[in-house]
Amino acid sequence: MNLPGAIPAIYTLEDSIGKAGGFIEEGAFRYDMLNDHQNSGGYQIAICSEDCTAVIKKVVYNAATNTFTGFSTPLVNGIPVTRSFQTNSFDELKAWFENKDRAEYLNIHMIQPLVAFNPYSSPFLLAAYGINNNFKATDVLNRWIWTFEKSKKSNVRIVAFATDCDPRYLLSMRLATGFFAKCLNTSICNRNDVLDIDLPKNWSSWFFMRNRQLFLCFQDPTHLCTKLRNRILSKKAKMLIGKEQVSIEVLIELLETKSKFVHGLVKTDIEPKDRQNFTSCLKLSSNDVLTALEDINNSKATQVYLRLLRSIVIAYIEHDTSIIDRIYHGWFAVFLCRIWQTWLGIIDDTYILEYGANNKKDLFITTPAHFSIELNAHSLLAVCLLVSQQKLPHSALSISNYSSQPCEATFRLTRSISGVFSSVVNFTTDQFLKRAGKLSVLTDIENKSESGLLECSLQFPKHHKRRKANAKKTSASNKIVDLPSYDTIENIIHRSFNDAYNVLSQLEMNTVLQRKKKTTIFEVSSFTRSQFEKISKIVSYDEYEIYSSDDESNDEPDADVNLSLKDDEENSSEDEDNLSSISASGKCQFRGMRVTDTIPPSLSKSYFCVEIDKKKKFMHKQTACWLLTDNKAALSSDRLTRVQQSNR
Known part of the structure; x- marks a missing residue:
């Protein structure tokens, strides 16, 4: 059945979408x-x-x-x-x-x-x-x-x-x-x-x-999790936690000795081609994997590392985590890294030579990942305190x-x-x-x-x-949140530190920490602060580069943005005595190309006035783009290959 006019034209649809905010x-x-x-x-x-x-x-x-x-x-x-x-x-x-x-x-x-x-x-x-x-x-x-x-x-x-x-x-x-x-x-x-x-x-x-x-x-906690997972796969890093190393061989042994019903893993979860695959992070840090690893020898360090990964998922990604649990897991990850870094900083250099590492940094997570864990935990606690102090509404607690x-x-x-x-x-x-x-x-x-x-x-x-x-x-948004008091938050913080210390003590870290008197939350945090201060950044730039709202006029809100925007009249004025000369090698017919002898005045902005083989022509600006493009750009449909292409 033919119904002319019943279906709008594409241009009409595009105009409607544009008016609707598209x-x-x-x-x-x-x-x-x-x-x-x-x-x-x-x-x-x-x-x-x-x-x-x-x-x-x-x-x-x-x-x-x-x-x-x-x-x-x-x-x-x-x-x-x-x-x-x-x-x-x-x-x-x-x-x-x-x-x-x-x-x-x-x-x-x-x-x-x-x-x-x-x-x-x-x-x-x-x-x-x-x-x-x-x-x-x-x-x-x-x-x-x-x-x-x-x-x-x-x-x-x-x-x-x-x-x-x-x-x-x-x-x-x-x-x-x-x-x-x-x-x-x-x-x-x-x-x-x-x-x-x-x-x-x-x-x-x-x-x-x-x-x-x-x-x-x-x-972004998803990117942070993949960074931590990729650290295990790094050939350069040989992360050392106490008496054991975090090892991918432990996970391979788990796959070879345990049924998939027990852990739910596949080989691509441990050796992923796509290093941004977040699903493998969730599977590796699941409770099933952590439980199954208890039967694998020399797997305690790997368990601790995966527990760090799991805490970040619980604190920032899962929707149904309570505020108290978010604070606990966010700061458990912080103190786990602080104690780990402190232990690496105070052990003898001769100890690390046994593991083939030339630098203590290779035995720890990357500095960007460490800063990210710290920043997220501090910002998380700041949000909770601001809501508690009624400086932000309760909707700010949607941490995920x-x-x-x-x-x-x-x-x-x-x-x-x-x-x-x-x-x-x-x-x-x-x-x-x-x-x-x-x-x-x-x-x-x-x-x-x-x-x-x-x-x-x-x-x-x-x-x-x-x-x-x-x-x-x-379900998470409909829950009525009971905000913890200062005393409750302080107890959560100290509990997260004690739990992190006890977990790492199972790998005999406490022996060195006790000898060097780095066993309390104050002593460990003081050492971490000193390490951060050594790599503190001071950035300087000229005053003209600084954006200041006080310098912006309310009458001209877009003055800074349109600095190089040209006047329409200036753009429309064209000196026809100095036309651009283009060679077409004698071709006089341009079928399928928008090159014409005349154009309506309403379309003048969309065309260049040029001289092709000494003849005045009007060339559409998209045709000009086609003419000046000398190669066909391509980007792989495969995500992994696409990322590799863009990084070259």
Whole structure:
């Protein structure tokens, strides 16, 4: 049956999606849309996460904004400059192709609302833009402060920023929180809107973070777990805990001697090709594996290490963990590492030679992983104290949301949005912006439907595992949280230290610790503080690089962002006496190409006026991109190969 006009045209659908909030411009932070999202969701606080992924390095023309997308977005004070690649000159575009970097990665910022009693609060895509690897920790810090300021004007208080363990992001977190790092010429804690954490004086012996914070910082616990798991697989590291080494051979022996019914492991869990496979972390740290390892000789050190991994999962990833258990497991991991590091620091150097290690650092977890464990535990306790002191609402206790997984989920979902006749899972920067716009509208409809906010409820099909995860979220969000008192928290902290000390004493660490008088929480923490102070960072940069909200005019909120945005009239003026000359080797017909003799005035911005074989022609800007592209960029569909390609 033919029903002409019953199905809207693609352009009509795209226009409707754009009006519904699906239009996303590269480098533009959608604070106006964030304000609408905040009004519909009814939240006041949120987590801002940031992450990047590899993209196909291809430059295309975007007619909606009259810009070329696919180049690396310039950063000013860490803030992306929008529409910086606009031109009406073919020669200028050619110079960009020759001299400007293509974007290797796509960087996105997600806002995760913290809403009490609503597990279906959808994350919001704040911004997306192509970048390369040339940025500094101070760029990240400036961008975070700017994002905090702008979000606050949209009635959203950013409680914390969450990223993966990239060294620049980690240093930015340390600078922001003052965690053994200091930024000269600026101080972000001397403001009226900082969060002031009331701490008992005696806690300063083991609590290292300053008590005035503009926002907190969390390293993504999923990435942290994979880092710890990968440390076992490292050929260089030979982690030593007391009298035993953490060994993958112990796990191999478990597979060979025990039934899979007992431990549930397979070989790829122990020797994964994909080093970011989080599922294997969960399986390795399960109670079944820890119980099964008790029957394996010389496995105690490996058990302790897997217990460290398990504590991080319980503290930050599982949805149904109580606040008391989160504090206990978060600080159990901290004290386990502190005691371990203290023991390594005081043993004789001759002792480590027996294990073939040239450096004590090879016998311990990596420094970024150690800082991440410390930062997360301090930020976790800070959130609990701020809620207890009524400086943050109860919704801030949704600790499992303090991660960069909304970014990862957005990347996965965007890769899945491709045509039914296409198996390509990767995307260019322009393709991501278009797909993410559709995804944001679809996600908003789905979450409103799940929350019962739509008049006509829609039932979206879900995998049974996803339904179980949502059920856990619902159960956790509906629980009434009893906040622990100061005395209770202090008891939890001391219990976690004592348990960590007793666990490590089973590997005969206590003998050396007692001899060197490093047995109390104060003595161990004092040694750890001294080690951190040795690698403390002091970062200095010129004053013009520092973003300050006081320097920003309320009448011109986007002045910093649009520094290189050209005037439309300047762009539209073209000196026709100096046309770009292009050789077509005598070809006079351009079938299938948008090269014409005349164009309507309404389309003049989308075409270059050029001279082809001494004849005046109008060439569409996308055709110009095709002409200047000399190779076909590709990115592997296999995740492991894709990561290896992007790291070259």
